[in-house]
Amino acid sequence: MTESLLIRGASHLLTGLAGDAARSATGADVRVRGGVIDAIGTLQAQPGERVIDASGCVIYPGWVNTHHHLFQSLLKGIPAGIDLPLVRWLAAVPVAHRRFFTREETFRLAVRVGLVEMLLSGTTTVADHQYHYYPGIGFDASAAFFDEADKLGVRIVLCRGGQTKPRGDIDANAPPEARPESLDAFLAGVERDVARYHDPGPMAMRRVASAITTPTWSCEAAHLKPLAREARRLGIRLHSHLSESWDYVRWARETHGMSPLQFVAEHEWVGEDVWYAHMVHLEDDELKLCAETRTGIAHCPQSNARLGSGIARIPEALALGVPVSLAVDGAASNEAADMLCEAHAAWLVHRADPRAGPRTSQPGGHAAALTVEDVVRIGTAGGAQVLGLPGVGTLEPGRAADLAVYQLDQPRHFGLHDPALGPVASGGRCALKALLVQGRVVVEDDAIPGLDLVELGRQAAAAVAGMRA
Numbered sequence: 338m339t340e341s342l343l344i345r346g347a348s349h350l351l352t353g354l355a356g357d358a359a360r361s362a363t364g365a366d367v368r369v370r371g372g373v374i375d376a377i378g379t380l381q382a383q384p385g386e387r388v389i390d391a392s393g394c395v396i397y398p399g400w401v402n403t404h405h406h407l408f409q410s411l412l413k414g415i416p417a418g419i420d421l422p423l424v425r426w427l428a429a430v431p432v433a434h435r436r437f438f439t440r441e442e443t444f445r446l447a448v449r450v451g452l453v454e455m456l457l458s459g460t461t462t463v464a465d466h467q468y469h470y471y472p473g474i475g476f477d478a479s480a481a482f483f484d485e486a487d488k489l490g491v492r493i494v495l496c497r498g499g500q501t502k503p504r505g506d507i508d509a510n511a512p513p514e515a516r517p518e519s520l521d522a523f524l525a526g527v528e529r530d531v532a533r534y535h536d537p538g539p540m541a542m543r544r545v546a547s548a549i550t551t552p553t554w555s556c557e558a559a560h561l562k563p564l565a566r567e568a569r570r571l572g573i574r575l576h577s578h579l580s581e582s583w584d585y586v587r588w589a590r591e592t593h594g595m596s597p598l599q600f601v602a603e604h605e606w607v608g609e610d611v612w613y614a615h616m617v618h619l620e621d622d623e624l625k626l627c628a629e630t631r632t633g634i635a636h637c638p639q640s641n642a643r644l645g646s647g648i649a650r651i652p653e654a655l656a657l658g659v660p661v662s663l664a665v666d667g668a669a670s671n672e673a674a675d676m677l678c679e680a681h682a683a684w685l686v687h688r689a690d691p692r693a694g695p696r697t698s699q700p701g702g703h704a705a706a707l708t709v710e711d712v713v714r715i716g717t718a719g720g721a722q723v724l725g726l727p728g729v730g731t732l733e734p735g736r737a738a739d740l741a742v743y744q745l746d747q748p749r750h751f752g753l754h755d756p757a758l759g760p761v762a763s764g765g766r767c768a769l770k771a772l773l774v775q776g777r778v779v780v781e782d783d784a785i786p787g788l789d790l791v792e793l794g795r796q797a798a799a800a801v802a803g804m805r806a
Contacts, residue, residue, distance in 0.1 A: 342369045342776065343382050344742060347391040349757035350377065351710065353398040353717035353731040359710040360757065361732070365396060369738040372540075372776035376734060389778075391742050394770050395756050397713060398732050399461025399739035400676035401720025404496075404576075404614040404635035406431075406667030407465045407482070408438055410451035411800050413672045423582045423644050430669050435514040437804050438469055441476035448485045450797050451668060456785060458675035458766060459741030461492055461774045464635075464664075464724055466576065466614070468498030468550045470526060471516045479530045483543060489788075490779040492541075492739065494724055495534065496548035496576045497527050500555035520560050523549070524567050531571050539728030540737040540775060548576040552601050553589050561604035574610045574725055576635075580623075581615035582646040598623045607632045612723040614664060615640075616654075617647045624650060624657055633660035633723035636715065638682045639673060640666035648686055652693040652706045655715075662723045663716035676716060681764045684712045709761045738776040743767040744783075 343366065350365035352358060364379035368386075382388050409431060418430035438444045448465075455463050463486075469478055479495060486493040500517045518526070527547045535545040547568040549556050556564070568575050580586055580597045589597040598619065601607060607626065612633030619627070627634070636651050654661055663683060668674040684707055687693045693706035707715075721730025729737045745756055749763045760767050772780035779785065 340776070341383065341386045342389065343367070343380060343386050344369070344389045344391050344396065344740075344771070345380065345382065347394045347396045347742065350396040350732060351398070351713050351757055352733060353714055354733070355714055359714065367396060367732070367740065369773065369776045372738055374732060374734050374736050374738050377732065389742065389771050391770055393746065394742050394744050395759060396732065397459060397741045397743065397760060398717035398730055399741055399772065399774065400459055400680070400716050401462040401662065401724065401730055402455060402460050402664050402676055403464045403612065403662040403720045403723055404637060404664035404666055405451065405463055405465045405674070406467070406669070407448045407451035407463075408444055408467065408469050409667035409669035410447045410454070410674070411437075411443070411797060411804070412667075412669035415669070418669070422584070423646055424584055426644060426670065431667070432511050432515050434804065435469060436512045439475060439514055441481055443800055444469065444476070444478060445481050445485055446796055446800055448482055449489075450793065451674065452486060452489050452491055453785065453788065453790070453793065454675050456489060456491060456772060456780055457769065457783070458677045459743065459760070459769060459772055460676045461739040461741070461772065462494070462720065462724070462726070462729060463491055464494035464496055464546070464576070466496040466498050466548055466550075468500070468548070469514075470497075470499040470518060471514050472518060472522070473513075479534070483534055489785065490774050490777055492729070492774055494544040494546060495530060496546045497530050498548040498550045499523055499526070500550050501560055502555065502557055504551070504554045517555075520556070520563065524563070527567070528571060531573060535573060537572060539726060541726065542775065544573075544724065544726075546574040546576045551578050552604070552606055553585075553593070553597050558593075558604065561601070561606055565605040569610070574612070575606060576612055577606075577614070579613035579616055580618045581641070582644070583618055586618045596620065596623060598626060602626065602630075609660075610725065612660070612662070614666065615646065615649065617641055617649045619650060624654055624659065627654065627659040628657040631660060633662060635662050635664040635723065636683065637664050637666040637671070637679075638686045639679055640671040642682070642686065643670055648690045650692060651683070652687055655711070660719065660723050661715050662720040663712070675766065677760060677766050680712050680716050680761045683707065683715070684709060684761055709758045712761055738773050740773050742770040742772070744770050
């Protein structure tokens with residue numbers, strides 16, 4: 338970690354910062370020492386310093402993915418759920434297939450596939466909402482999860498999920514692997530993982546959050562305050578899903594007499610230490626409540642579109658100062674579960690949303706709803722903010738050396754007048770010259786050292802064939 342490394346010759350560098358600071362004004366060379374960024378500018382190699390030639394490349398901060406379900410990485414494109422909305426999809430895909438992850442080897446394989454997909458898109462931090470816990474589970478899912486992340490060198494946040502009651506009709510015929518835990522067992526599991534893995538530091542490589550799967554469905558209302566208070570006693574954050582589909586909102590109003598956000602606010606589940614995935618259906622007063630309480634959003638535009646859930650009001654949320662981040666969600670509801678695809682979708686979808694711009698009589702969207710620089714900021718600095726990692730997410734001296742060096746060498750990049758836009762605007766995956774996590778090179782020349790990608794694909798195909806059989 339003490340090696341001095343110089344990334345030299347890149348054409349452009351986006352910082353993840355806002356406004357005029359979004360692009361480096363001093364040059365695009367980066368020197369890394371001791372796992373952090375030492376200098377950015379036009380730099381010369383020093384004696385004995387390792388140099389990575391980034392000619393023709395652009396440098397971004399490593400993406401910070403704030404909501405995933407890595408165990409779903411072997412559940413892509415299941416025909417029974419490919420055209421279903423959220424509630425019916427939940428019963429047809431994740432619940433019905435959880436039995437296949439009772440074996441540690443299958444669980445590890447799914448996590449590995451998802452993390453490799455993340456790394457090869459330039460992602461350096463992953464917050465995974467891992468809810469595959471149940472009474473009598475035959476292996477230590479948290480230990481397996483952190484072990485796989487350690488092997489690949491990715492910065493990881495375990496959002497320790499699960500449920501403390503059945504979720505109505507969804508769990509009516511659920512397998513034993515979807516049985517709820519007791520509240521005491523859930524709290525004990527979170528505390529055990531915090532003791533083993535949680536690092537409160539600003540550049541922590543391992544974090545733990547308390548993340549009941551859905552606060553309105555997955556636990557009794559009386560459990561929410563104990564969950565929140567215990568998390569705050571332990572010094573960790575709270576995470577869950579919220580307001581993902583209109584059916585979700587309607588059910589909450591019929592059951593609790595209020596919106597999902599109003600419900601969780603009454604039970605101490607808002608604040609700067611809380612972030613929710615999706616938040617598609619928020620009224621004006623709810624956006625204001627998020628801004629006032631600093632409650633964060635993990636924006637999942639591809640999954641929201643894939644399930645027909647709708648388009649979140651992200652430009653409006655940003656204008657109010659709501660903390661917003663970017664996330665891929667599980668691969669079972671997003672077959673393009675990498676952050677470059679997610680960033681491209683985020684850049685486009687809000688331009689087609691008539692709510693995103695000035696109110697006029699002319700139909701259509703707003704072509705400047707989100708800029709590429711906005712998307713990069715949301716997907717890097719925004720993610721670090723909602724995860725509480727102040728030393729991560731931007732390219733500036735003193736921050737963790739988490740950065741992606743993208744090669745713009747595909748036909749989709751030919752003809753670009755502003756190469757800095759390429760990784761987001763051109764779509765598709767860019768090859769990586771290098772990816773660094775806290776100064777460690779974890780991808781080089783578009784390959785993960787020591788990983789046999791062909792063999793990983795063979796193992797995934799065999800697992801899928803076993804499920805289909």
